[in-house]
Amino acid sequence: MSHVKLLTMEGISKSFGKAVVALDDVRFELEKGEIHALLGENGAGKSTLIKVLTGVEERDEGEVELEGEKIHPRSTNEAQQIGISTVYQEVNLCPNLSVAENIYIGRAPRQKFGGIDWARMNKDAEELLGRFDLKLDVTKSLDNYSVAIQQMVAIARASDIKARVLILDEPTSSLSNVEVDKLFSIMKRLRQEGMGIIFVTHFLDQVYEVTDRITVLRNGRYIGTYKTSELTRMELVSKMIGKDYASLNKSLQESREEKKETKAGNVFINMKKVSHQGSINDMDLTISRGEVLGLSGLLGSGRSETARVLFGIDQVTGGELEINGEKVHLKHPLDAIKKDLAFCPENRKTEGIIGDLSIRDNIALALQAKKGLFKKISKKEAQKIADEYIKKLEIKTPSADQLIKNLSGGNQQKVILARWLATNPQLLMLDEPTRGIDIGTKAEIQKIVIDLAAQGMAVLFISSELDEELRCCKRIVVLKDMERAGEVAGDEISEGAVMQIMAGGEAS
Amino acid sequence: MSRIKNLRIKNVSLTMTIVLFLVMFIFGSARYDHFFSLSTFLNLFNDNAYLMIAGIGITFVLITGGIDISISSTIAFTGVFMAFCLEKGMPSYVVIPIALLIGVIVGAVQGSLIHYYKLQPFIVTLAGQFLMRGLCVVISEASIPITDPFFKFMALGRISIKLGDSKALNGKIYYYVLIFAAVLVTGLYVLKKTAFGRAIYAIGGSEQSAELMGLNVARTKIGAYIISSFCAALAGVVFSFYTLAGYGLQNMGMELDAISSAVIGGTLLTGGVGSVFGTAVGAMIQGIIQTIVTYENLNTWWTKVTIAGLLCFFIVVQRIITVRADAMKGKAAAAA
Numbered sequence: 070m071s072h073v074k075l076l077t078m079e080g081i082s083k084s085f086g087k088a089v090v091a092l093d094d095v096r097f098e099l100e101k102g103e104i105h106a107l108l109g110e111n112g113a114g115k116s117t118l119i120k121v122l123t124g125v126e127e128r129d130e131g132e133v134e135l136e137g138e139k140i141h142p143r144s145t146n147e148a149q150q151i152g153i154s155t156v157y158q159e160v161n162l163c164p165n166l167s168v169a170e171n172i173y174i175g176r177a178p179r180q181k182f183g184g185i186d187w188a189r190m191n192k193d194a195e196e197l198l199g200r201f202d203l204k205l206d207v208t209k210s211l212d213n214y215s216v217a218i219q220q221m222v223a224i225a226r227a228s229d230i231k232a233r234v235l236i237l238d239e240p241t242s243s244l245s246n247v248e249v250d251k252l253f254s255i256m257k258r259l260r261q262e263g264m265g266i267i268f269v270t271h272f273l274d275q276v277y278e279v280t281d282r283i284t285v286l287r288n289g290r291y292i293g294t295y296k297t298s299e300l301t302r303m304e305l306v307s308k309m310i311g312k313d314y315a316s317l318n319k320s321l322q323e324s325r326e327e328k329k330e331t332k333a334g335n336v337f338i339n340m341k342k343v344s345h346q347g348s349i350n351d352m353d354l355t356i357s358r359g360e361v362l363g364l365s366g367l368l369g370s371g372r373s374e375t376a377r378v379l380f381g382i383d384q385v386t387g388g389e390l391e392i393n394g395e396k397v398h399l400k401h402p403l404d405a406i407k408k409d410l411a412f413c414p415e416n417r418k419t420e421g422i423i424g425d426l427s428i429r430d431n432i433a434l435a436l437q438a439k440k441g442l443f444k445k446i447s448k449k450e451a452q453k454i455a456d457e458y459i460k461k462l463e464i465k466t467p468s469a470d471q472l473i474k475n476l477s478g479g480n481q482q483k484v485i486l487a488r489w490l491a492t493n494p495q496l497l498m499l500d501e502p503t504r505g506i507d508i509g510t511k512a513e514i515q516k517i518v519i520d521l522a523a524q525g526m527a528v529l530f531i532s533s534e535l536d537e538e539l540r541c542c543k544r545i546v547v548l549k550d551m552e553r554a555g556e557v558a559g560d561e562i563s564e565g566a567v568m569q570i571m572a573g574g575e576a577s
Numbered sequence: 578m579s580r581i582k583n584l585r586i587k588n589v590s591l592t593m594t595i596v597l598f599l600v601m602f603i604f605g606s607a608r609y610d611h612f613f614s615l616s617t618f619l620n621l622f623n624d625n626a627y628l629m630i631a632g633i634g635i636t637f638v639l640i641t642g643g644i645d646i647s648i649s650s651t652i653a654f655t656g657v658f659m660a661f662c663l664e665k666g667m668p669s670y671v672v673i674p675i676a677l678l679i680g681v682i683v684g685a686v687q688g689s690l691i692h693y694y695k696l697q698p699f700i701v702t703l704a705g706q707f708l709m710r711g712l713c714v715v716i717s718e719a720s721i722p723i724t725d726p727f728f729k730f731m732a733l734g735r736i737s738i739k740l741g742d743s744k745a746l747n748g749k750i751y752y753y754v755l756i757f758a759a760v761l762v763t764g765l766y767v768l769k770k771t772a773f774g775r776a777i778y779a780i781g782g783s784e785q786s787a788e789l790m791g792l793n794v795a796r797t798k799i800g801a802y803i804i805s806s807f808c809a810a811l812a813g814v815v816f817s818f819y820t821l822a823g824y825g826l827q828n829m830g831m832e833l834d835a836i837s838s839a840v841i842g843g844t845l846l847t848g849g850v851g852s853v854f855g856t857a858v859g860a861m862i863q864g865i866i867q868t869i870v871t872y873e874n875l876n877t878w879w880t881k882v883t884i885a886g887l888l889c890f891f892i893v894v895q896r897i898i899t900v901r902a903d904a905m906k907g908k909a910a911a912a913a
Contacts, residue, residue, distance in 0.1 A: 146791035161789045163782030165849035166775070174775055175792050184770030226790075 073101040074136075075265040076122075076234055081131035083117055085475075091117040095131075095291045097284055099234065099265040104256055106276045106297070107269045109286035110309055110479075110507040115269050118286070119236055123148045123155050135233065152233035154226075156240050160219040162226070164212035169194035171211050172226045197225050201255050217248040224252070228259055235259065236267045241275060253279045271507055273302060285309055306508065334358030337393055337496055337527040338379065344387035348374035350552045351388065356496060361518060361528040363542030365535065365567050371551040372531045373415055376498045379529070380412040381405040393495070406439045411489035413482075415500040415531075421485045424474030428466060429455040431473045431484050436491045458487035462517060479510030486517065497521065498529040503537065515541050535564050547571055589898055590843030590891065591855045597887075598858060601865045609872045615740060616748035621864040623750060626757040627652070627816040628863070632835040632856040633764045634808020637801040639839050640768075641780045642848025643691065643698040645802060647705030648809035649831040651683055653824070654709040655813025660721035660823025669727040673814055680810025681803055683709065688802030692795050706832075713825030720824035723817060731818040753818045760808065764853035777801055781848030837884060838863060841891050862887070 076099040083092040092114045099105050109115050120126040122133065124142035133140050135151060142148035145155070162171045169191045170177070178189045194207040203221055211219055220240055227235055237256070241249050256266055256279060268280055276283065276297065283300060285292040285308045292308050338356040343349065349371045356362045364372045377383045379390075381399030390397055392408050399405050405412070414421055423431055433451040440446065455469035462483045466476060473484055482502060489497060499518065503511040518541055522528050532538050538545055544558040547570040555570035557563075606613030622629075631648050638645045655676045662672045683705060690701050723729075731752050740746040768774035776797040779787040788794050817823060840846065841862055842855025863884055870879045 144791075145789055146793075149791045155789075157789070161783070161786040163779045163786050163790075163849070165782035166778060170775065174779055175772065175790055177772065177775070180770075184766065185772070185775065 075099050075101045075103075076136075077132075077134045078118070078122065079132045079134075081118065081121060081133075082129045083121055083126060084129060091289050092121070092128075093289045095286065095289070097291075098294065099267060101265055102260050102263045103282060104260055104266045104268055104280045106280040106283045107267055107286070108276065108283055108305070108309055109292075110509050113286040113309075113507075114289040115286060116238070117289075119155065119238060119267070119269065122234075123153060123236065149232075152231060153236070154228070154232040154234070155236040155238060156220070156223045156227050158239035160216060160223055162211055162219060162223055165210055167191075167208050167210055168198075168205055168214070168222055169207035171222055172197065172207075172229060194225075197229055198222075200258075201225060202251065217244045220244060221248075221252070221255075224255060228255075228264070232264060234265050234267065236269070238269045239271065241270060241272060249275065271511075273305065273508070276305075277302070309507070309509070334360075334525060338529075339391040339394075340375075340379075340388065341391070342388035343378060343385050343390055345374065345378045345383045346386050348383060348551060349378060352378075352553055354546060354553065356527045356529055358495070358527050359522055359525050360544060361522045361530050361542045363538035363545035364529060364531045364548065365538055365545050366548035366554070366571060370548040370571075372548055373500050374551070375548070376412060376414075376500055376529060376531060379405070379496075379498060380410060403438060406435065406492065409493070409495040410498070411435065411492055411494035411496065412498040413485050413489060413500060413502055415504070422473050422481050425472060427470050428459070428464070428473055428476070428484055429469040432458060432469075432487045432491055435488045439492050454491050455487075458483075458490065462487055463513065479506040479514075482506060482514065483510075486514070490521075494526065496527045496529065498531070500531045501533065502530075503532065503534070511537075535567060538567075539564060590895060591852065591858070593891075593894070594842055594855060594858050594862065598862050598865065601862070601869065605865070605869050605872065612868075612872060614745040614748065615738065617868065619738065619748040619750050619754075621861050621868070622754045622757065624819075624867075625860050625864040626751075626754050627812040627819060628831070628834055628838065629757050629857050629860045630760050630815060631809050631812035631831070632838040632860050633760055633853045634805040634812070635832070635835045636764070636839045636842075636844055636851055636853050636856045637768075637777055638698070638805045639836070639844050639846060640777050640848060640851040641798055641801045642784070643798070643801065644836070644846070645687070645702045645805045646699065646832045647683065647687065647702040647709060648805060648812075648835060649828045650706045650709035650713070651680060651806055651809035652813040652816055652831065653827045654713050655680065655810045656817045656820075656823035656827060657713045657716050657721065657825050658823070659814070659817055660723050661716050663723055663725045663728070664721055669725050676814060677807060677810050680807045680813075683810075684803035684806030685799060687806065688799030691802065692798045710825070717823070717825060720822050723821045723823065728818060728821060732821050751818070753815045756811065756815055760811065761853060761857055768853060773797060773800060778849060781850070834863060835860075837888050841887060843895075845895065 078097040081095045084090045121128045124144045172194050173190050178186045180186045191207050280297045284294045336355050336357050340354040342351045366372050381402045381404050429451050432455045464480050464483045546556045547554050557566045659672050687705050691698050734752045735749040776792045838859035839856045842859030844851030866883045867880045
């Protein structure tokens, strides 16, 4: 492969305010026809580097060259014009527009007299998606399709803007394995065509499967650039987290060993043929004190929906729900909170954090709701609770006064965890608690979960990453098509067993 | 999957609206003598052209997810301003362009405040409403008659349309209805065929995405408010042709008629979905209710009562369709 430099970033620095240095003299280099992983823990500066490159943030210092030409884009639009396009973790398209339009809006083909040529646009879109082996009705609005397909459409859009550099920022977070494979074949094809691809991800398997080189950042500093084939996983991990990964993993293992010894206590939640129209059917489920129950299944199988029903967001329309042996009817999340239930939702940004409030206020929220609005928690009390959890969960922040939106994803997740732990719940429901979080923090959160169960809490753990469930749970209930499909427990637990149930009980 | 396609909100709402219009027309024809005629149909345009023009303008804003409640005052102001200037002896070919220019300026100011200072459209246009209404009365408390020959020409000039020999197949439209036709055609073209129009839908779908896709959000959003106010000013001109007077307390609350026309025509107030054609049909439904109420010899407030019921019906149906479509999507995803 020829090594033609496509993009060089040299001496990039960027700070927010006086205190927070996001990037400190960082360099990055991308060749033509290369897939280059950009890795680092939360707060390492990956997102900031990408924002600087795409013109979302202004750099303080440093030079950026694209094919030997100095560039300084000041908006995403400008970056796109010079050939740098980005696909974000959250799909940034318009759900109400058609697939074709989402690909071509802003640069739609024109008719003779200047009007948009819809026929040609639809045809072009079909052709383009055809190259990616996608056959869609491009005239349908985007919200008819799954998140995975929307992500593909976003990539199609990005790769069609005559892009020279394509940035993929955590594109695989919401994709299934098959879809990831498809994405990789698209990436490889684009690489062949000479595009330079920057790939940001938390999945190390994917890094080794598809990338040529790796650049690691840590705490806003440049650590190094390595050939993927010459760097072992252990080396990579220790470079990313700056400490010995083995020790971290060991403490997780220890927690798990301990966990094995503690017996599950009495049943706390008992769902008897519970249904909610359109989301779950005849669900039988028990969760005991002191156990981490895994809920597994494909997207749309009813995992999150079950948690929503348990938390009173969606009402039970059939069957019975018992909490602590008592028949209940939850009409509202507040009812659930009063029964000592807690729920960390999947979508951190829209359903979890309140960005403009401080860490302290975010933590106090659920406790305040539980106490009722007339028994105000004093600032002092809230401060005490916040400090306690910042220490306990090792939330990385200068103080509890910091606005939560300024924290990295992993630390935001810890704050939400703290919010619910402050209410002293008996059941903790976690929906994708580690999505988009680096492995270091991931292991920490997993450890916290196991420890909590060991202390007698009932935990419902929902994750689309099977190995994570295998690590944390002693019992996994598998859902399929909004119904319970099976359960594996104890020594039977294995990836194969779960997948077999997901696939419908047929031998795989 | 094909059923979901058929359930698309915009199509259902619009189809329902058109069907409803036809049902009402047939109902009226069956119940009253002389109702079934071309002139009944054309009178809907003659009497509601100004509402339709304003409604088409506001539809642009509604699709972006915003709202503009200043339009009724802009209409009234345009009328009073023109009547006042004409009375002072200014020629109509100067007065009308100035009135339209005022509309553009009002829209540009409101749009800029809303976009650059991230203010709520409701509050900004409420301030606009108060300002324009206040200025009306500052100019004149009394109604000012218009005697300008061009205005008289537009007010009285009619085109005969003859579809057959029978009396029912004859009718007339006023010249100013042609202005509405031009606005409708332009609106349809802009929304469907121009980059600006598509950006309006994109912003309604997700403003953040529109920004990240490299669309010019500032220009588009401000443009939408300019179109809304410009159409309001134009509606003011047409309304002056219709009444041959300028009166500051005219058309109070009429912005809500325009908004309800849009909603009945399938526009979602949450943004992203809507059509100017739908709004025009929505306005015609309000017109035909008015006509039927007149035939029934009822108090004209019965029009409002009927429209209230209709509005409720439409938003509930829209909601049900959305929820159903989501549920089916869930099933489809689970089956996949």
